[in-house]
Amino acid sequence: MRGGHVTALRKRAARDATALRLIALAPPAVILFLRAPGTAWPYALAVVTAALACALVFAELRGRGPIFEALVPALLMLLFAPPEAAPWQLALALSLALVLGALVFGGAGFGFLSIGALALALLAFSFPPLVPMVPASPVLWAALPGGGLLLLAGLAPWRVVLAGAAGFALAAGPGDLGFAQAAPLAVLLVYFAADPFGAPVTGPGQWLSGLMVGGMIALLGAPGGPGFDMSAGVFGVLLAGLFAPLIDAGVIAVADWREGVHHG
Amino acid sequence: MSCLEPHRKRPFGPPAIVPETVTLEARDLPGLRPIACVEEGAEVALGTPVMHDRARPAIRVVAPVAGRVVRVETGLGRRVILVVIRPAGLARAAPVTAVGDTRELMLIHGLWCDLRTRPFDRVPDPEARPQAVLVNALDSAAVAAAHAAPFALGHGLRALCRLTDGPVILCQHGGAALAPEEGRVELDTVAPRHDGMAHRLRRLCSVAHGGEVWTLDAQTAIALGGLCGEGLFDPMRLVEIVTPSGEVAGLRQAPLGADLAEALKEAGWTTPATRPLRRNETRIDPRHDAVPPPDGALGPIVPVPALAATLPMRLRAIPLLHALQIGDAETARRHGCLDLVEEDMRAASAICASGADYGALLRRVLDELEGER
Known part of the structure; x- marks a missing residue:
């Protein structure tokens, strides 16, 4: 019976993609609010308003x-932005990311980058001391069930997540992969690297992209720094996202060549 | 019991539908330009030619019932759109003199029009020789028909071997073999997964790099076997009717073109006044009849695994759907669209969030590629 529900979920995943991604992000957002009800409001208001305003203008x-x-990149922005940032800075970075990463291409799903990662990267570029942060542990833990839901529904390609973890372990050495690293790494891989529109669509391409993200996180990460370097993660995801179409084209070209050899 | 009473039990098998009218449509003959060879008011017997192709008159459609032609609708250049026959009595198998080889038999008795080519999904040329013939026994109607007539199926498969130098492959979903493997007759019983003919074709004899394969329904092979083995021409076909909730209402027997509106109403559907049984149709799910709105703006493709799994293109499902959406025929060909026909895209259209009717998009691309040949 459970198998039937999972099959139904996977079949509906494409049509309910936005709803499922928002459901996945709801628990960490709620925890964020409960921890600091007073300070979270202005940020939430800023990102949601900016996101809806941009989308509405282009829809019009x-x-x-x-x-x-x-709203998906808006919630990601809310969760991973540094607390020092002002609400208007978040709104500005998010608006830029939405317009340049998605809306000029025709809307979400027509671009080729993870908009959440792009927004955080633009925030770091535009206001240099502001780098993406790993949220507090309760928020992070609350994001994991949603990540599981996305993996189950197929909205986050599991190959990217698995290959990302493997790439990180390979590049950083197994000794460095502590428990404190695992949760932020998992959240980063599921919500940013395994973006349905940002990751490659071919199986081998997803493995390659995941390995690349994992490796980049380990290589770009601040050496010897405590905890997980979120900014390294975000830039790793962006770089892999830029290469994703190329990786897909390469995988298909290799398959074409092999078929050509096979068929003479 | 009157012989015209609906659902009268035949001696064997599911209840038969006794239709008010039988409609033979030209849209069931892709690639042909049919012209009528009967006039309104004419009496036809079972097997009388009703229409034939203008360029190749040997390809013809025969009357699946005896009765009177009540309507012949023609379009530009005498091209037939449909022929409606009012049956006189119950459709049933009748003995005929079966002479000639497989090709002649299929042409004379109208079975040739059941064949389809891949690529392009056309009625094949009578002179052509395919690389292989794939027989579709994936639907439960075909399986039930095969269980009811195992010898006829065997005869039919052996007769089909004369159409090709390659194999004749009976495709079924697991279970006991429906026919024995002998000579060039092969069985493909692999995979409990409910994959369609496109998956089988892609795996067994892909035409993406050239060549031609013919496909037909197992019931056509059984009808051919009946002709060859027993000299019986049976116009009846089994068809599975699905309820609005997606459950199977049951199997029915009906001649080609029979009006199924009554049976569909019984299954809970609100249907138009008439809904003829189309050629090679073995499962009636009126949800498939719904025409999607011709809205030009398509949404994005969310590349989920469930969507990729609807197509046999392992790596290329999503790139192929992208190519179809933008109408890039050359890229679609490179990704293997020649292995596909419209009905293979139904599941993808249902799952994809973009609202695209991939069947129509594929047809457009296939037409373009066919024109370039």
Whole structure:
């Protein structure tokens, strides 16, 4: 019976992608609010307003387009932005990322980057001391069940996540992979690296992309720094995202060549 | 019991539908330009030619019932759109003189129109020789028909060997073999997964790099076997009817073109006034009849594994769907779209969030590629 539910979930995943991704991000957002109800409000208001405003403007211009997809990067921004940032800075970075990463291509799903990662990277570029942060442990733990849901539904390609962990372990050495690293790494891989629109779509491409992200996180990470370097993770994801279409094209070209050899 | 009473039990098998009208449509003959060879008001017997292809008159559609032609609708250039026959009595198998080889038999008795080519999903040329013939016994209607007539199926498969120099492959979902493997007749019983003919074709004899394969329903092979073995021409086909909730309402027997509106109403569907049984149709699910809105703006493809699994292109399912959406025929060909026909895209259209009708998109690309040949 459970198998039937999972099959139904996987079949519906494409149509309910936005809803499922928002459901996955809801628990950590709630925990964030419960921990600091007073300070979280302005940030939430800023990112949600910025996201919906951008999406609405483009929907109006094009005469079509769902707008709620923009809330996914908004929530990611809310969770991973540094507390020192001002709400307007988050809103600005998010708006830029949404417009440049998705809306100019035709909306969410037509671009080729993880918008959440792009927004955090733009925040770091635009206001240099502000680098993405690993959220507090309760928030991080609350994000894990949602990550499981995304993996189960197929909205986060599992190959990317597995290969990302393997790449990190290979590049950093197994000694460095402590428990404190595992949870942020898992969340980063599921929510950013395994973005349904940012990751490659071919199986081998997903393995390669995951290995690349994992390796980049270990290589770019601040040497000897305590905990997990989120900014290294975000830039690793962005770099892998830039290469994703190329990786897919390469995988298909190799398959074409092998078929050509096979068929003479 | 009147012979015209619906669902009258035949001696064997599921209840038969006794239709008010039988409609033969030209849209069931892809690639042909049919013209009528009967006029309105004419009496036809079982097996009388009703229409034939303009360029190759040997390809013809025969009357699946005896009765009177009540309507012949034609379009531009005498091209037939449909022929409606009002049956006189119950459709049943009738003895005929079966002479000639397999090709002639299939052409004379209208079975040729059941064949389809891959690539392009056309009625094949009578002169052509395919690399292989794939017989579709994946639907429960075909399996039930095969269980009811195992000898006819065997005869039919052996007769089909004369169409090709390659294998004749009976594709079924696991279970006991429906026919014995002998000579060039092969069985593909692998995979408990409910994959379609496209998966089988891709695995067994892909046409993505050239060549031609013919496919047909197992019931056509059984009808051919009946002709060869017993000299019986049986126009009846089994068809599975699905309820609105997706459950199987049951199997029915009906001649090609029979009006199924009554049976569908009984299964809980609200259907148009008539819904003829189309050629090679073995499962009636009126949800498939729904025409998607011709909205130009398509949403993004969310590349989930469930969507990729609907197609046999292991690596290329999502890139292929992208190519179809933008109408890039050359890229679609490179990703193997020649192995596919419209009905293979139904599951992808149902799962994909973009709202694209991939069947129509594939048809457009296939037409373009066919034009380039």
